[in-house]
Each structure stands twice: as structure tokens, then as C-alpha cells.
Amino acid sequence: MGAYILRRLLLMIPTLLGIMAISFIVVQFAPGGPVEQVIAQITGQAGGADARISGGGGDFGNQGFDGSSVEGGGVTSKYRGAQGLDPEFIASLEKQFGFDKPPLERFGLMIWNYARFDFGESYFRDISVIDLILEKMPVSISLGLWITLISYGISIPLGIRKAVKDGSPFDVWTSGVVIIAYAIPGFLFAILLMVLFAGGSFFDWFPLRGLTSDNWESLSWPARILDYFWHLALPLTAMVLSAFATTTLLTKNSFLDEIRKQYVITARSKGLSERQVLYGHVFRNAMLIIIAGFPGAFISAFFTGSLLIESIFSLDGLGLLGFRSVIDRDYPVVFANLYIFSLLGLVISLISDVTYTLIDPRIDFERRDV
Numbered sequence: 001m002g003a004y005i006l007r008r009l010l011l012m013i014p015t016l017l018g019i020m021a022i023s024f025i026v027v028q029f030a031p032g033g034p035v036e037q038v039i040a041q042i043t044g045q046a047g048g049a050d051a052r053i054s055g056g057g058g059d060f061g062n063q064g065f066d067g068s069s070v071e072g073g074g075v076t077s078k079y080r081g082a083q084g085l086d087p088e089f090i091a092s093l094e095k096q097f098g099f100d101k102p103p104l105e106r107f108g109l110m111i112w113n114y115a116r117f118d119f120g121e122s123y124f125r126d127i128s129v130i131d132l133i134l135e136k137m138p139v140s141i142s143l144g145l146w147i148t149l150i151s152y153g154i155s156i157p158l159g160i161r162k163a164v165k166d167g168s169p170f171d172v173w174t175s176g177v178v179i180i181a182y183a184i185p186g187f188l189f190a191i192l193l194m195v196l197f198a199g200g201s202f203f204d205w206f207p208l209r210g211l212t213s214d215n216w217e218s219l220s221w222p223a224r225i226l227d228y229f230w231h232l233a234l235p236l237t238a239m240v241l242s243a244f245a246t247t248t249l250l251t252k253n254s255f256l257d258e259i260r261k262q263y264v265i266t267a268r269s270k271g272l273s274e275r276q277v278l279y280g281h282v283f284r285n286a287m288l289i290i291i292a293g294f295p296g297a298f299i300s301a302f303f304t305g306s307l308l309i310e311s312i313f314s315l316d317g318l319g320l321l322g323f324r325s326v327i328d329r330d331y332p333v334v335f336a337n338l339y340i341f342s343l344l345g346l347v348i349s350l351i352s353d354v355t356y357t358l359i360d361p362r363i364d365f366e367r368r369d370v
Contacts, residue, residue: 001357005350012346017111019342020335024107027331034123034329035093097123097331110335119336124328129336132321139211139310139317142228146236151243156290159251164278166256182245187308190238194312198234206234209314235313247290254286291355 027033094100101109113120119129127135158174165171195201198208207213213227258264259282267277307319318337325333 008350034097114339120332123330129332136318136321139315147239155247159248162252163255178245181241190312193234235309254289258282258286
């Protein structure tokens with residue numbers, strides 16, 4: 001197993017390089033880069049980064065950001081909207097954002113820094129990228145961790161029960177609930193919860209903003225825990241809907257496939273109880289496919305899956321940060337998020353493979369043909 005783990009770790013290097021290279025190439029052709037964002041702010045055509053440019057992320061005020069370097073001449077520029085601006089000012093912006101270097105040099109420098117986990121500074125926020133990510137991390141960890149635990153904690157027992165009671169009234173009505181839950185978009189259910197229970201048109205039982213209350217620091221530890229889950233109640237309920245439905249059906253189908261196999265019939269003929277057959281033989285084999293889906297489910301809930309929920313419930317997490325960074329062309333934040341979560345996904349995938357062997361020792365990745 002050690003050789004397989006080492007091989008997988010070494011394969012992470014070209015995989016990460018490929019992901020970053022493709023993303024970097026795409027960005028080169030994307031219009032509306034950071035230089036154009038600043039130009040739009042100066043010329044009154046501000047885009048997504050308007051309010052944050054003057055708040056930090058550089059020394060634009062010392063480079064004529066107040067408009068003092070605007071000239072009346074018709075200067076031709078490769079940047080949209082730059083006509084009439086001082087070429088020296090445009091050059092200073094390019095240097096500020098690192099665009100004075102060739103693309104290949106910029107990519108090599110970025111990879112070298114990222115290999116040392118040096119992600120630099122945000123373009124439009126007066127904070128380092130790693131500090132910005134750490135600032136948003138509690139929200140995303142809370143959403144990703146709890147949604148994964150809750151969905152698996154409900155779906156696996158329910159899926160097993162549905163497989164055992166296949167075709168029964170219990171299986172029929174729970175399948176109806178599961179299908180309806182899967183069909184309802186999470187963001188739409190989130191809006192419904194907000195209208196019903198967060199001071200919309202009916203009840204005002206749950207908060208609508210943040211992960212904790214303003215007086216959280218002054219609360220006792222039991223009160224802090226209750227306050228934390230009070231804020232998470234509606235977002236988690238909205239997010240668990242589709243995840244719970246998918247994992248339930250996956251668990252049921254996996255167990256049904258195993259229950260119908262010959263070794264189960266043999267085990268029953270030996271006089272083993274249904275519980276011994278189910279949890280002593282079927283469970284280990286049926287759970288392999290569930291474990292295989294865990295990394296993707298966790299990463300999705302941890303990052304991309306929480307974007308709309310974060311927006312609706314005003315939770316400032318990594319999903320919302322990544323989306324705003326793409327809109328603002330804040331490339332250090334965009335690439336840092338991509339690098340970190342690609343690396344995290346590869347590591348969790350490796351952990352998933354190792355877990356395979358713990359659940360079923362018959363699986364040996366070192367002996368299989370590659």
C-alpha cells in the first residue's frame with residue numbers, strides 16, 4: 001500500500017500543474033481583467049471591484065488613481081476604455097498587478113509561490129489571500145462538514161431500511177418523499193424557509209445573517225453552541241435536501257445489488273440471522289460505492305455547493321468569496337482557491353482509496369494492473 005500511496009502523491013504534481021495551467025490559459029483570454037477594472041472605476045464605468053479598489057490592495061492613490069494622470073490625448077491602448085489615460089499610469093497598473101511580465105514567467109512564478117503556500121495579496125482587498133481564505137473558512141467548514149455528516153447519517157440507515165423493505169409500503173412512501181426532495185432546487189427551498197421562518201411573511205424564529213449572534217462572545221459555552229446551531233438550522237435544512245435524496249437512493253440500490261448475490265443466499269442457508277447477514281457480510285461490500293462518493297460530496301458541500309445558500313442567508317464563506325473574486329477578476333484569490341481545493345480534492349480521493357482497503361482487505365491497489 002505504501003508504494004501505491006507514494007505513486008498517487010507523485011501523480012498529484014502533474015495533475016495540479018495541468019489544472020492550474022489550463023485555468024491560467026483561460027484567464028489570459030478572459031476580458032475585463034484587473035487593469036480594466038481599475039480603468040472602469042476611473043472612467044466611471046465601474047464593474048464588480050468598484051468599492052474595494054479604493055479600500056486597499058495596492059497603492060493606486062500614489063499612481064494617479066484620483067484621476068490626476070488622465071490626459072486629453074487620444075492614446076491607443078490594448079485595454080478597453082483606456083483611451084485618454086496616461087500611458088505611464090497604465091504601465092504602473094500593469095506592474096502593480098504583475099502584468100508587466102510575460103505570461104510564461106508569471107505562471108512559473110505563481111506555481112513556485114504556490115508550492116511554498118505563498119498566495120500573495122488580494123488585488124482589491126487590503127489583506128493577504130491566505131488570511132482572507134482563513135477568514136471565510138469557518139462558514140464553509142460548518143456548512144460542508146455538517147451537511148456531509150447529516151446527509152450520510154440519515155441516508156445510510158434509511159437506504160438500508162428501504163433495501164430490506166423493498167416493495168413494502170414503507171419503501172413506496174419514502175421513495176415518494178425522496179424523489180420530491182430531489183426535485184426541489186436547494187436555493188428555492190432556502191427562499192421558502194426564509195419566507196416562512198426568518199422574518200419574511202410569517203414567523204421570525206431564525207436569524208437571517210451570519211454564523212453567530214453579535215453577542216456571541218459574551219455568551220456561555222452552552223449558549224454559544226445553541227446560538228451556532230440556531231444560525232445554521234435553515235441553511236443546513238436547505239442544503240441537506242438534495243444530498244439526502246441522492247445518497248439514500250444510492251445506498252438502497254447498492255444494498256439491493258449485494259442482497260441478491262449468491263454469497264448472501266449461502267450465508268442465510270448456514271443459519272445466520274438477517275442482522276448478521278446484513279451487517280456482517282452485505283454492509284462491507286455495499287458501502288464501497290458510498291465511500292467512493294464521499295470526496296466529491298464533501299468538496300461540493302464545502303465549496304461550490306454552498307454558493308447560493310451563502311448568498312441567500314448572507315453567510316460570507318468560500319463559495320461566495322470565490323464567486324465575487326471571479327466577478328472582480330481578483331486573480332490571486334481565484335487561483336489560490338482553485339489550487340487549495342484541487343489539492344484538497346486529490347488528497348481526499350487518496351484517503352478514500354485507503355479507506356477502501358480498511359473496509360475490505362481484499363482490495364489491494366498495489367497488485368492491480370495499471
